[in-house]
Amino acid sequence: MTDLYQSQRAMRNMRRAAMQRGVIAILDIGTFKIACLVLRFDGPGRLGEQDSVGPMAGQSSFRVIGAATTRSRGVRFGEIDAMPETERAVRTAVQAAQKMANVRVDHVIACFAGARPRSYGLVGECQVQDRVVSEQDVARALSACDVPDIGEGREVLHAHPVNFALDYRTGLGDPRGQVGARLACDMHMLSVDAAAVQTLLLCINRCDLEVAGIASSAYVGGIASLVEDEQELGAACIDMGGGSTGLSVFIKKHMIYAESVRIGGDHVTSDISKGLQVPLSTAERIKTRHGGVHATGMDDREMIEIGGDSGDWDKDRRSVSRAELIGIMRPRVEEILEEVRAQLDAAGFDSLPSQQIVLTGGGSQIPGLDGLAAKILGQRVRLGRPLRVQGLPQAATGPAFSGAVGLCLFAAHPQDEWWDFDIPADRYPARSLKRAVKWFKDNW
Amino acid sequence: MQPVNVFRRDPAPSRMAYRMQRLWLTPLFRVFLRHILPALIVVLVFAVYFGSAQRRAALVTQFDTLRTEIEHRPEFMVSMMSIEGASPALGDAVRAMLAIKFPQSSFDIDLEATRAKIEALDAVASADLRVVPGGVLQVTIREREAAMVWRTRDGLVLLDPTGHRVAELTDRAARAELPLIAGDGADQAVPEAQAILAAAGPLATRIRGLVRIGDRRWDVMLDRDQTILLPETDPVTAFERVIALDQSQGLLAHDIVAVDMRLPDRPVLRLSADAFAARQKAFGLKPTGAVSK
Structure with a gap:
């Protein structure tokens, strides 16, 4: 767990370094196509970012300067199946995007659909040390979450603090600076197959690129295609890709559930x-x-x-x-939608205040799909297109690119995750210190 | 419909091509390859070429040959010298002194140095040299005008109005029209002497010459061995006073040896021995009195 924490932190630092350099690449590795966008960050945008979610959530601070799409090869169900083939496809996309942007990119943020995501809801609580909730208290509350057994060979991909409760007051977005005695937090954790993620990272590393972040395409597809009030009131985004169909449920601007159906x-x-x-x-x-x-x-x-x-x-x-x-x-198509329906029912989507369903992804372009989906999923279905970002070519504005665009937003303005908070001081491994003391005792 | 064995090229770049493209997009590498490397190559080529002394010498020789060839083209050759504004004797002297061998390239003639050489001659006030079309070195000389004859211990010398030596003079009679001056340092005060002579007026015909005394003041020597001693400062005024006295009272017509004007407020006359004796006699005094010299 600490290992993953460190590697995710390393990725966050890499992302920060890439932002300082000003150029970062987005790589959406799908089953049907691989899309690469090159983003240029030039400081805070015209609109500025006064609060945590600025008027444009950081979208005005970057610009797409290179975009390329290539037919994906060697990918099945959103997982890498034949690495050399995939590597070539990634190289094709990255090279074309670099050529268009006329800059070299070293850092890449990737997303993928497969690897069997599984959602967990975690609860943790701790006593506030100083009456005023500090960053340390939040970190301790997060690390107090009792992690369920996620299974052999699985890793945590996302761990978002979704909700904070402070002394019977719940629904707090950000408890820092508030006064209370007991801090509890709900965390949404998404675990994926470790082997699939490792293969993906290795594949990107073999293209001489460094991974500055990794995300689930269901999550980023939701960020891109759900509008703000849908994210706030509760909505499900169904990203119909080539090899798998991603499903993510949002409420209060946080993802609370993600799953994928391995049909596309x-x-x-x-x-x-x-x-x-x-x-x-x-x-x-x-x-x-x-x-x-x-x-x-x-x-x-x-x-x-x-x-x-x-x-x-x-x-x-x-x-x-x-x-x-x-x-x-x-x-x-009916089978896909019915599988999605089953997943939504299992997740308790019925109990959300608003049950908006947004269909996006390349598969959502089938004519008449919205009518069919309305029959299976419920009346509140719409077709979603990704948000418009600066400099995005017209060819990359379709619903098939909602993953790539969502990843841009993810790169520009990532939500707080568990590893963004420092590990609490009392959780540092004490063993190394003890061993040093023992070594001194043994030798002197 | 379609050809059976279609060779479909792999659209993916090879690993090498991909790496090369990334390298090419690296700004530092680009600057190196586009600016620094060509400069280095040029420098290297020059360094290798000029590393050998033989090649350097060959290049210098080649350059020199080319230069000589151009300089010795007929357009740049000077074949004769013409001297204007000088007397034949001076012209011959200049020719003999310069001793330029014609024909010669105009690049080889140092006009400035030649001019300095010509102007070093006493008789030349200024010289003007130019190479005119047709390969002629034209020398225009302005000679010094003699204004005075200066008698020194070694002989007679002609001086120009500024006191510069013009030439030797063997015979005073040859330039009898010029006034004569004598004494050490007389050449330094030629303008003053000229001012005195210009003020002479009616006495002009009587003046035999001016003598510089102790390199500080003038004596005007008149015929009949009369002398006018002028002061150091403002000699012309003093001389004019003497002339005025002569005009009004016929001073110099008397038997006077010298008029001493050295003290402006006390002119002194010196009588001749005979006049002095006559004066003593007339006043009934002893023939030799205690009158100062």
């Missing part, structure tokens, strides 16, 4: 490929150009040329109606 757009493509007996690239093209989830009478008459290069005239001349295509796609 690639499965729809493979269904089409199998059903129509076409190559995957053709299936992808047909899906993006003619795909849908609601068949109408018109769709029976709209014939789609499938094509092919088998040399068999009959096979290469096949065509299907759009209704048939929808018939292939719809069950899979």
Whole structure:
């Protein structure tokens, strides 16, 4: 645990160093595409940052100066499957973005969708030492949280203090400086497979880049595509990616739950490929150009040329109606949404005051998806696009880039995490000191 | 439809290309490669080339040859010298002194030094040298005008109005029209002497010359061995007083040897021996009196 704490702290320091240098790269490693954005930070923006969440939450302080997207390779379910392939894809994206930005980037903040995220709610409390809550008290309350057994080979990816309570007063955002005797905190912890994260870090390191931060794409997708009141009142962001569908629930501007469903757009493509007996690239093209989830009478008459290069005239001349295509796609999309529904029910999404659902990610561009989602997830569904940030090319403003844009916001203005607070003095390992004393005793 | 064996190039950069591009985007490396490295190469090439003394000497020789070739082009050659404004004797003297061998390149003639050499001659007041088109070195000389003859212990010397020596003079009669001065340091006070002579007026015909006494004052020597001793300061005024006395009373017509004006408020006359004897006799005194000399 302390090891991870140190490595996360090291990443935070790296991020600070990168901010001082003024250039940082964003790397969204997805199953379908790898996007790289190069951000330039030039001091506080025009709007300034008076409080913890400034008028633009730090968005005005950076500018996207380079953007590149490449087809992802060697990634399955948002996890790295073939490292050399992924490394090449990362290199392609980073090189193109560097070329556009005309600067060299050394620090990168990455996000990924897979690695089986699992959420935990933690509670910890401690006595306030000096009647006034100080940073140390917050740190002690956070470290007093009893960590559940997260399992073998899993690591903590995010640990956000969500809520503070001070002597029966709860719902405090920031207790520092307030007077009280007993400080309790609720923390949301997200754990992921350690091996997947380690592989990802290794892959980025092999591209001569240093990792200055790592985030879950469900989380950053939520930051980018939920508007401020949705984050405040409670909303779920469903990031429909290529290999997996991320799900994050926000309330009071904090993520309280994240999960992923390991089905995504690639499965729809493979269904089409199998059903129509076409190559995957053709299936992808047909899906993006003619795909849908609601068949109408018109769709029976709209014939789609499938094509092919088998040399068999009959096979290469096949065509299907759009209704048939929808018939292939719809069950899979329904399956994804039903899985999401099950996860939301398990998380107790019903009890949130506002139950807004925002669909984002590349998969959310299927025509008619909002209607289908409304049937499965509830009436309050909308399609979300990422926030607009300065300098972002038009090609990178679609819902497929909500992860990348969210990561920009994450880089510019990260929320407090457990490792942002210093470890309390009494928790430092006393063993090393004892050993030093013992060594002296033994030798003199 | 599609060709069967399509070779699809891997869009990913190789690790080497990726690293090279990152290196190229490093600002320090860029500055080094674009500015410092070329400068270093140029310096290195020069250093290697000029490291050998032989190559340096060859280059210098080449340069010298080129320079000589240009200097000796006919456009720059001077083939004769013409002297203007000098008497034939002076012109010959200048030619003999300079002894320039013609033809010579105009780059080799140091006009300033030559001018200084010519002006070092006493008879030359100023000289003006220029190389005029056609390869002629034109020397324009302004000679010194003799204004006085100065008798020294070694002989006669001609002086110009500033007192500068012009030439030797063997025969006084050759320049009889010039006034004569004598005495040590007389050349230093030529302007004063000229002022005195200019003030002479009616006495001009009688003046034989001026004598500088003790390098501080003038004596005016008249014919009939009469002398006017002028003071150190303001001699012209004193001389004018003598002239006025002569005009009004015929002073110098008397048998007087000297008029001493050295003390301005007390002019002294010295009589000749005969006149003195006559005066003593007329006053019924002893022939030789206690009158000061």
